[in-house]
Amino acid sequence: MNTVLPLLPGSPASPSDLPDAAREHLPTTPFGLYVHVPFCATRCGYCDFNTYTSDELGPGANRAEYAGTAIAELRRAAEVLGPDLPTVSTVFVGGGTPTLLPAEDLAAVLAAVRELFPVDPAVEVTTEANPESVTPASLATLRAAGFTRLSLGMQSAAEHVLAVLDRRHTPGRAAQAAREAVEAGFGHVNLDLIYGTPGETDADWAASLDAVLAAPVDHVSAYALIVEEGTRLARRIARGELPLPDDDVLADRYVQADTVLRGAGFDWYEVSNWSRGEAARCRHNELYWANANWWGIGPGAHSHVGGVRWWNVKHPAAYAQRLAAGESPVADREVLGDADRALETVMLGLRLRDGLPLTALSDAGRLRAADAVARGLLDPGAHAAGRAVLTDRGRLLADAVVRDLTD
């Protein structure tokens, strides 16, 4: 059971009352920073992220002022976590579309991180970007500021698929942006793909995968399209204008992606992520999956430190107002109980290529793990070596396996 602590009126919840237990492993647990940039040029029909197309969101929340507001929260973070601050091992700027901010602003945020926190010399610093919102010049600025990794939203190489997704770039632009990033000196470049969009064919998907392989990238994320409630896509499907993605088709696409990527030297290391070698894995995401500590900066951003999760107020204006008033922008938080943590450990760990040790399971869970091996969902070799690792088929049924193992 987890406890959601209610907000006290006049005293906004603050992680400053982090329980001592949460601080206990702070210095020894990997620590990352996530910075949310809640702006987009247009809202894509499938997207339910916390992002806004308006530039008139209010004082502190407008694009031009946003970096300053984010830096104000960084200061709070340093105060709350201090005085013995954890070393930052990863920074991830996501959105929204981070590259809608001038590269100089992103550089300023990163500079503030370095000023406020001890930073690992081998720090991984990623920013997400839309292919149409980067230029060789902006990429050079980011690289010079210390960004090491670029994650580009490509989604598809098929124009009609991009149209259904409301994506504005032309099919070739993502690969071109990847080349520009490499030329600017980025050591790691990722392309994000979405499969199972209504109207997408096997051939479209094959073409998308080929386009990825032709680009100089060392990481691919491929996600099944999720029709989120409340999105324009969901409404179009409800009205019958578009068909709902079929689960069997999604399974076929996944197998297709895994086969093609594997053939090109990409190995899966998480259900939806493939990399060329271990060094190319996204360490920031690995930190989420290992249940390590991170602080999420920005409206609606989620944080986790030592079994306490909290999330900021969602609207950029409310977020900026709180910070301007010297108040915490936290909306609410939950303190995870033992059962929650155990469940999360399995839920996150089982999605990884390395799986999780059988000792992370209950007695009943371990019995069921043996059954899952018999049913071809867990790898027998890994099981014999004391770990629960999904087979290829098991990856597609990961949620069912998690439910089984945590009963």
Added chain:
Amino acid sequence: MLRDPGRSWDHGSTVTTPAATDPARIRNFCIIAHIDHGKSTLADRMLEVTGIIEARQMRAQYLDRMDIERERGITIKAQNVRLPWRVGDSEYVLDMIDTPGHVDFTYEVSRSLAACEGAVLLVDAAQGIEAQTLANLYLALENDLTIIPVLNKIDLPAAQPERYAAEIAHIIGCDPEDVLRVSGKTGEGVPELLDAIVAQIPAPEGDADAPARAMIFDSVYDIYRGVITYVRVVDGRIASRERIKMMSTGATHELLEIGVISPEPKPVDGLGVGEVGYFITGVKDVRQSRVGDTVTLQHRPAAEPIGGYSDPKPMVYSGLYPIDGSEYPLLREALDKLLLNDAALTYEPETSAALGFGFRVGFLGLLHLEIVRERLEREAGISLISTAPNVVYRVVMEDGTEHTVTNPSDWPEGKIDRVYEPIVNATIIAPSEYTGAIMELCQSRRGQLGGMDYLSESRVELRYTLPLGEIIFDFFDALKSRTRGYASLDYAEAGEQESSLVKVDILLQGEPVDAFSAIVHKDKAYSYGVMMAGKLRELIPRQQFEVPIQAAVGSRVIARETVRAIRKDVLAKCYGGDITRKRKLLEKQKEGKKRMKMVGRVEVPQEAFVAALSTSEPSAAKK
């Protein structure tokens, strides 16, 4: 036109005082009408015209007590009301007994009719007579009741009084001119109807000096007062504070109150020959005061009961299960409570491998089933699954032993020699252009045509013998849809017939699911199997393995479907903000999994049972 007869009532005129009313001044009558032909509205107008209720106190369908009755516009329980009426200088007492209007309650109808000397045959002037009205009319004629034919709703633009007056005249053998015309809505013709009741319906006859005999025509449980019993006194007199005796059981009770309904209960000193009223003894269960029984006095009992009493006999059985298994004790409590008010209800505990603990419940018919189910859900707040309704089969084995089967699970193993099923005589009335469609339907339900009559040029009456088991499925829905709602149906039990019946089992991965088994004619086994297997294929979620669904008769598989194995059950993403959301989703899924019923290794959601069993959603109440 409104008179003021209430005056004589209030001033206690001796000729109409309860217990002292001269039988010559009494007219006991009922109204025979189809469900929406305006009986309750006409009764409302009678209450107003006779002045016992003022227009401003009026609420629609005043006499219908239960919410379900008002909502559905049907009368489930009999009602009665004592109305004062004056013709010239003479005062009269009119006792109107409102009969239940449904085929399930034929016995109750017959008892209500037996309490009357006359009946108002009320027919919608825009629709003409319906099958059920006809059946009740025949019942009234058998009871030697004087019939007053009346066309209602003459205010409607679509009314065709000439046409339907001719039809009625043809059926009851009167002159079309004798058919009265009223509007329950406007009140037109209602005083003339009351005058006609006085003039045409005979006064009750009885021996005032004989030992008291009164017939129970209804019995209702009230949480405050216990059982309220409605009676018609035939002989003698029953006075307050006397000890009465039920002649079927010999049980005696103290009379706590005796009274008349006008239109609210009013205690009186007693009831004499021909009078209609109620009494309260403090008993808590309507079984102790059964419809049709004869009441007499303990100190001077009658020698013979009035006759016509019979125990209610369940015709249709269904398993009722709480969707939430933990509500089983609540269901038991609710059934126990309903039993207090429903002498026809029977039940016993039953266990289903698929549905858990529940009850096998016996009903008079489909409407009865539906009403009970609805009352359990509404009054006790329990969500229920009901299994497909089942009639009572008699199975004779080759070795001569006999089994009574009210549940497919009780179908005997071994060599069956013959099977008997209950049959009914059904009457269907419809516009003649639907004759072909009706015949086709009845033939497909194994019906035997018994006869056919033209009620008028354009309306036909068809008489069929049909297996009851065919009617309780979805017969009425099918009839309505084939006749665009114009057909009406009535039926009465007519014994049993030998038939080629088999039990069809439904198997998931080779495991039979008891809740889906059905007893059907061998020619229908295949279509039932295909229908059920197809339905389950849609309802059973995909599992991690392929699930074969089979329909089988004994060991012979007659239909097969497959639920393909699920291939994808994984969320694409799980990053920082998704973790809490995903954990909650997982917890919800795990909760859902706990509510799944396991059939072998197959997880079947409750909703699948509900949906699979819901086709036979009884249609009777839509009449």
